[in-house]
Amino acid sequence: MLCRNIKNRYINYAVTVFRYNSTASQVILETLPERDDAVEKKKSPLDYPDYFKVHDLFTVKDLFDARVHFGHKEGSLNDYMRPYLYGSRLGHLIFDLDITAEHLRKALNVTAHIAYRGGIICFFNRNALNAHLVENTAKECGEYAHTRFWRGGIFTNANHQFGAVTRLPDLCIFLNTQNNILNQHTAVRDSAKMLIPTIGIVDSNCNPNLITYPIPGNDDTPSAIQLYCELFKQAIKRGKEERMRFLQENDN
Amino acid sequence: MYHARLMLRNANCLSNIIEGAIYRHANLSSLVVKSKNFSSTSDIKTHQENAPLEESERAGGFAKAYEKQSHILDSQENENHTFASLLRNSKLIDLGDPVGKVVIGKIFHVVQDDLYIDFGWKFHCVCTRPTNRGDEYVRGTRVRIQINDLELSSRFLGSSSDLTLLEADCKLLGIVSTPVRTSAKV
Numbered sequence: 190m191l192c193r194n195i196k197n198r199y200i201n202y203a204v205t206v207f208r209y210n211s212t213a214s215q216v217i218l219e220t221l222p223e224r225d226d227a228v229e230k231k232k233s234p235l236d237y238p239d240y241f242k243v244h245d246l247f248t249v250k251d252l253f254d255a256r257v258h259f260g261h262k263e264g265s266l267n268d269y270m271r272p273y274l275y276g277s278r279l280g281h282l283i284f285d286l287d288i289t290a291e292h293l294r295k296a297l298n299v300t301a302h303i304a305y306r307g308g309i310i311c312f313f314n315r316n317a318l319n320a321h322l323v324e325n326t327a328k329e330c331g332e333y334a335h336t337r338f339w340r341g342g343i344f345t346n347a348n349h350q351f352g353a354v355t356r357l358p359d360l361c362i363f364l365n366t367q368n369n370i371l372n373q374h375t376a377v378r379d380s381a382k383m384l385i386p387t388i389g390i391v392d393s394n395c396n397p398n399l400i401t402y403p404i405p406g407n408d409d410t411p412s413a414i415q416l417y418c419e420l421f422k423q424a425i426k427r428g429k430e431e432r433m434r435f436l437q438e439n440d441n
Numbered sequence: 442m443y444h445a446r447l448m449l450r451n452a453n454c455l456s457n458i459i460e461g462a463i464y465r466h467a468n469l470s471s472l473v474v475k476s477k478n479f480s481s482t483s484d485i486k487t488h489q490e491n492a493p494l495e496e497s498e499r500a501g502g503f504a505k506a507y508e509k510q511s512h513i514l515d516s517q518e519n520e521n522h523t524f525a526s527l528l529r530n531s532k533l534i535d536l537g538d539p540v541g542k543v544v545i546g547k548i549f550h551v552v553q554d555d556l557y558i559d560f561g562w563k564f565h566c567v568c569t570r571p572t573n574r575g576d577e578y579v580r581g582t583r584v585r586i587q588i589n590d591l592e593l594s595s596r597f598l599g600s601s602s603d604l605t606l607l608e609a610d611c612k613l614l615g616i617v618s619t620p621v622r623t624s625a626k627v
Contacts (some may be wrong), residue, residue, distance in 0.1 A: 253527045259563035262594050264603035275528070279538060281591060286524040370605055394602070407606055410563050 234305060239425045241305070243297035246420050246428070249286050252293075255416040257406040258284045260393035270393050273405035282393045289406050296388045296402040297424040300360065303386075304428025305435075308359030311335060312421075313376055316365045319414040323364055326418035331426040334374075339368075344379040346419065363389035364417055365408045366400065373399075390417060532561060539588045545617055546580045558584060558611070564592060566611040574616060583617040 236238040252258065260266075260274065260282030275285035303310065312334040314323040320336040327334035340350070349356040361380045366389045368374045373396055380387045381399045389400040390408045398405035407413040500508075528534065538541055546560030554570045556578055566586065571579050578584070588610060594605035 249524050250527065253522075253524065253531075256563060257559075258528070261563075261605060262592050262603060264596055265594060265605055267602075277522070278533065284529065298511055370607075394605070404473070407563055420599075 192441070213401055221326070233303065239294075239298060241298070241301035241424065241431065243295050243301055243424050243427070245298060246423050247290075247293070247416070249290050251416065252286050253291060255412045255415065256410045257289060257413045258286050259407045259410065260284055260398055265394040267394055267396055269397055270382070270391065270395070270405060273391075274393070280358055284393075284405050284407070287406060289349050292402065292404045293406075293420070296404055297420060298420075299389065299402055300362070301388065301424040301428040301431075303360045304425040306359075307432060308437050309333065310356040310360045310362060310425060312364060313374060314364040315368050315374060316414075318409075319364065319411055322411070322414060322418060326422050330422045331429070334390065340377065343385045344376065344385070357383055358385060359368050361387045361419060363400070364414055365381060367394045368434060369393070446505040454489040497530040539589065539591050541589075543585055543614065544589050546584055546586050546611075548578060548580055548584065550579070551580055556584075556613070558586060558613075560586060560609075560611070562591060562609060564607055564609045566609040567610065570615060577616055577618065577619040577621045579621055581618040582621070583618055587614055 256409040260270075263277055263280050264281060265280060273288050275283045277283065279347055300310065310332040312323050312327045312332065314320055314334070314336045323336055324334045342350050343359060347357060362374060363374060363377065366374055366377055373418070377387060377389065377399050387399070388402045388404065389395075389397070391397040391400065391403045391405050392408045393405075395408075397405070404417075406417075514523050535542075544560045546566070548556050549559050549565070550557035556568050556570055557565050558568060559565045563581040568586070588609065590610040592605060593608050594603045596603050
């Protein structure tokens, strides 16, 4: 199936290159589409910019009502977070929700696609206030969560620590990239080492460098975390439903 | 704040409408229910005979106003607000300098004598239970608090970044409403 798609793609590209570079007449083009019809042209979900329509899951007003735009004080600002800020209100930083919305859409798109391909997703959160919510979210969408103390080698020394060949997650979602106020969560660095893509909610005191799809926003308020959990759960559910539909279609 | 003003305007208009409606409006059956609190039923009964005559008239000023008022809140929900306008009209900007301002918060967690109060900001604040009416401070109680600091964070000597406590610092002033049903006071 996959090979057939690639072959089709090459045929399409060959047609366009030929058309733009040559001065040949239109006649040559007309003969080629017949070959395309004989071989089935199927578009994969990756050909669409937003196959799972995750862009409809939220609006900027939803983010605003969930207090996503609140940041910490200027004194704890990480320099790398400056591009994501709208400004500072009497010392308290405000995120630009238009930038946040764009990042969030990309992240939800990636989540849905990884869920569609049957990937393992792991949620991380080290804030005791929201730990229970995150664990429940993971349970409801059938994925995994790790909200407790992180032993050093869980990713980097997995086979030895678990005693058997382990499959690592295909995506790590950090709802809180900090371990405590002073340190970043070790799993951010370890995911980068093990080539696992990461999505992370980065607050104004966090370092977004090692995270593949950072989402600048509030990670301290329970209402904001609740919104993120809901959005990721919906995206994962959509990806999984599409996967079930695809598998059923192929069985028939 | 904006919605409160709108509701007040609506209430005033509604009372004006109902006073006028008794004399002119064609469909009185719906209004009878609404105007029960505003006027006596004897007034409505005498003017019901006039209702069929009014139907043929053009829509008067009252009918136009009634149409406008009944849809005035519908358009609000579909508007696409930009982030800049949302922020400009938000409570945070209305607050001004937060130090010393009084806000209303809701208790969302209680640990013996510590009350965790959420007042719509990024952080909650923690206050001790006061001795006066102490039993009424339960989860769901709305309280008045005065803000001292929106985030307890400061830079300590030798560190390059602030250390935050992830908490606001507020003074508890009193109760606004409580879900505890107090026994009848003598």
